[in-house]
Amino acid sequence: MSARSFFSNCLRAGFLLWLLFSQAAPAAINDSQIQALFPKATRIEPKQDNPPVYSAYQLDELLGYAFESNDYSSLQGFSGKPIRLLIGMDPQGVLSGVTVVEHHEPVFLHGLGEQALFDFVEQYRQQDISTPIVVGGRQAETVDGTSITQFDGVSKATVSVVILNETVLVSALSVARELLEGFSSSPLATPKADLFEPLDWDQLLDRQYLQRWQISQAEVEQALGQRLAYFPGLHGDNAEQPFSEVYFAYLNTPNSGLNLLGQVEFDKLNQELKANEQALLVISEGLYRHVPDDFTPASAPSRLVLVQNDKAIELHDMNYNNGAVLELLNTPLGNGVAHIFRIKPHAGFNPAEPAQLQLNVSLKRNPLVEDNAIFTQALTLDPALFDIQPPQAVAKQVPIWLRMWQERSWQVGITLLALVLLSGVFVFQQRISRHSRAFHVFRGGFLIFTLVFLGLYAQGQLSVVNIFTLLLSLGGDFDLSVFLMDPVIFILWSFTFVSLFIWGRGLFCGWLCPFGALQDMLAWLAKRLRIWQWKIADPLHRKLQWIKYAVLVGLVGSAFFSLTLAERLAEIEPFKTSITLFFVRTWPFVLYALILLGLGLFVHKFYCRYVCPLGAGLAMLGKYHLFSWLKRIDACGQPCQHCKNHCEIGAINRDGSIDYGECVQCLECIVILNNQDQCVAAISAEKQASKARKRVANNQIIATDSPWQNAAAAPKT
Template sequence: MTRRASLLFRLLVLLSVLASPTLFAQGLDGQIQQLFPKATRIEPKQDNPPVHSVYQLDELLGYAFESTDYSNLQGFSGKPIRLLIGMDTQGVLAGVKVLEHHEPVFLHGLGEQPLFDFVDQYQQKSIGIPIVVGGAQGGASGSESIARIDGVSKATVSVVILNETVLLSALSVARKLLEGFASGPLATAKPDLYEPLDWSQMLQRGYLQHWTISREEVERGLGHSIEGYLGIEPESDTQPFTDLYFAYLNAPSIGRNLLGDVGFAKLNEELKAGEQAVLVLSSGMYRHVPDDFVPATSPSRLVLMQNGHAIDLYDMNFNNGAVMDLLDAPLDEVEAQIFRIKTHSAFNPAEPAGLRLNVNLQRNHLVQSSTQFTRDFQLDQQLFNIEEAQIAAEPAPIWLRMWQERMWQIGVLVVSLILLSAVFIWQHRISQHSRGFHLFRAGFLLFTLVFIGLYAQGQLSVVNIFTLLLALGENFDIRVFLMDPVIFILWSFTFVSLFIWGRGVFCGWLCPFGALQEMLGWLAKRLRIRQWKISDRRHQRLQWLKYLILIGLVPTAFYSLTLAERLAEVEPFKTSITLLFVRSWPFVLYAVVLLGLGLFVHKFYCRYVCPLGAGLAMLGKFHLFSWLKRIDACGQPCQHCKNHCEIGAIKRDGRIDYDECIQCLECIVILNNDDQCVASISARKRADKAGRHAHGELIATDAMAPQPLPAP
């Protein structure tokens, strides 16, 4: 093997090791260790629910789990945010770590550190109370406190989705594994239903279950004789292997009859809300708890089964273990315990269930045999109030909450769009007032820059097009686009206006960066900066640049969204509008250079570089109306509108290039004002001249007319 081949082989081996699931698991275990510093053992991920159990020696510290196993919420990029979440046994978050994300504002804008700082706030937050992003600190709603965490400026949608992902995932785990988060049983014992019954009557009605397991049954289960196992004496052939009684105690007709009034009242005092209790008594060779059973622990031999799930029982150490002192039972030499069923187990006493006895017999410290037996039972449903399954009221969808929180911004934006539409509809009437129209346009552009752009973060981007195209190609979910109401409303209005008036409604009126460029144009005029003259031929060639950029970006998005988002930095919107120039110097320099060029070439970026404008222009080709008024004199010979069109969208023959027009309506103002339109001025001059000529001829005619003779 040559040296080069050897190096290549080693590289392939290294890559295979790095890509192996084992190494990834080790890396994930390292992340979990950071969430639980005291952990000494991290169990492999279990299936239901998918969590890693984390221990310190034999003490359960909590659980670690990945958000993508519980939530499919898509981030602002259209991809889920993948998180590792740690939670202790009380529902307190040990911490959150970001494993993977595609949020543009963090990848290519603010940087990832604000995201990491944001998730650090979850440490030691309890999911038992609402966790809300932003708002007033320390707020409360009635007696229910609210945990508030600081948001990230310029990334509101991303962090709200992340918060929703954390809560949805953590609550899903808590409802399955933690006490106090699962709903209580759907059947509760009728508190007033009581009938005095003795031991034999309760056995007859099935209130008290009796279960006997013979030695022969055990030997058939094991497949061999139990002779010689520890605890099995030869003379025990005549007694049952296990003789067991059990009863559900929450029903007064059972619990009160077994424990007496005092004992039943004491039981109810010790049970927490939603908890249930069962009595178990046994005798024989193999009892339900071993001789060395530790009170107040869970028995290894006994488990309750329902719907295929095991429900753990917990010894209450009731009456300090002297349960038999309370019972009036015709039994001798029996073991008795009362076990607690915790609320999170969601045991339904009115549904079929089973009691399972795990048999573990030991011959010596090396040889052990095991089997299990289950006794199915069904309690009388007349003992219970059967409740309909309560469907928990789902919280309002996250997108709806975003709309509710930004309602006043939505209202202001909608009113401004209605006003803009009115201006376009009644443009000829409004444009007759030249000064008033120019003041309105200046005010609207200022509103676009300050409110829509800097405050409401409504700067549309070609990245939005990427997200839409990718969503259409996969599982389209309109909720992703509803997350940001301002962006959604602007895109909806822009899309509709494209097919009515063309691209110019957005580019000339609603683009914050476009408004900023136009204001720089005003500044250039004030400072009397000489504008660079670009010939018509060169202007038309330069226009193709933005289309080439768009053609390069769109296919890249299907290959790699991350790469496409990086290339989309050709747009300076994020630097100048979203982040207000608070960014690393190369991005700031690039944006400043583009704005600087706008001082010498009106709206340089919009005309020659903007891929978003190119995309809108391509869709705008299908506009219904060529509604900008032209007259016969336009271009033949009048060039006044063309010379005043700073964007260069009027051809020499007077036609409007709607693909490039930003619809500033300056040409309409000129046409509708007799003191600006050259054709109107010329017509007025000709009319004046004709009027003066006619007036002169009339005077001359009057002078040549015969005069009347004077009276004698």
């Protein structure tokens, strides 16, 4: 087995291991982290389920809610993993702060430093989420007529902070719509205020404006699997007595609320209800009421829940008339318990749609054993009682990746035009390479464009870290939007991947890699300064090439065990230091990058040839290229070695063949072959032809000067 095959098999085996390895569970949030968001908090409630938030109190005053972003947003960061945040928000929708709990963004972990990230999230403190927040982008005070808050971005980390901002807003607005007033839309069905006719109790029952729900003792015994006699908390000697008899009515409609309460109390109820709030009357008799005997007024009942669209809607006791609701009702019931419950707007309850009341039965056989059962009853209201409003047409939110493409549309356009131009050069390389000087000017200009525009400005430096992101996505839920976040990177990766199977790895490494372009420019400088160049002997050169494959195997293998470790080891790439951060970094990283660039002054593209793991990965895929575009002739290598001697990357073998796994497609060998004054074979052929022409010319002269020809040509007398 060859060394290359061995490394290839190692990569495949490592990838399978990656799919098998599970990710560690995230660390739990502790009270001290929440306390940092709410310094005045004296009590922090455990995390509730619906919605998942921590409630922070100062004595009995609600200070706000703390919540984790991963409960509301699965948006992946640039590393391929979500940025996990702890967000604090007060009851008015003002953010008390944002804490970064966990992230894997390489530019902050191993580049700019995490302080830049912490400084960015500090901008969220005391920001009202009702005002849109944008990062960088267009300089304006409004977006579509709506005031906005504009945050300063982080240079070199645009994608990461835009994703973080989207994560904060999605999470905060989700909680606000669930728990805060003013963030939910009005109900789609509103009661008809002018629709009323006097009805008594029996008529209300007949019309279903008042509904009755009876649960027998036999039903409960069947559900529990035990006779009720085993539960000492129940009192009742009559087996025919209902276990629970519940009456309920929606009070916002005049036909139900006005008939049950009377005009004075109905008006009073509407005054106590806040905008878009709804009221539900519940009365119960029997062995088991809808609230226990020790029910706390103005709280939410544990036994009774409203359900709509499989979503539980919490009911809040209004403590109407100090709990003496039965005294106000026009009802024949003499006993029982009655409450009016408030349905808050954020619940999104639509009275014109089917819903259910759920009674949670919990009975204790003894202090240690408790049996539970759940019973449900349909709550259906007559649609004729309501004005049904069509859902408001909400403008579909533009996906974050599409906004990134729109904001960088001109960069996308320039990048695409450059790639089309480069593709044309490769397709028509034989024709273009005949113009040696013009081709070299074009190549030099394109490399400057690659370094300055693609690399330093558009941040289009591809990296082996991108491969880690892809592997991580394949091991979990693949999300294409993660890769669409950076349009220039996405376009370059897509073009590179396709070109691998057409021309091989060389098109990217020789033309589109900003660090590779920087090394080419250093080679130009070395020639200008006449710096001595070390020509590495072929045997040593072939051995050194395997270093980059070993580095690639080590990096990918480390990613299977720890992505953080792999990201740190990926610093063997100097791209982040030299291109992304432009040497604005701590001195060890800068020194390392400068050493590699310095070696490039003496050994042409030293890093690309012997160290680059990205080049190794591309070469492994590029060996399946469809075409061998680089022209060869019979004289190449047999005996002509001119192209080999001029190949600074060392990708031409002694027999004249091209090693496409190492070739960077500079096309210098094609220029030599297609120019008669550079190709040794063409020059030799021209010399031979010139000599032949001279011999023919000399023979003609000799033949013309011959005395026999002169005699033959003389006129006869």
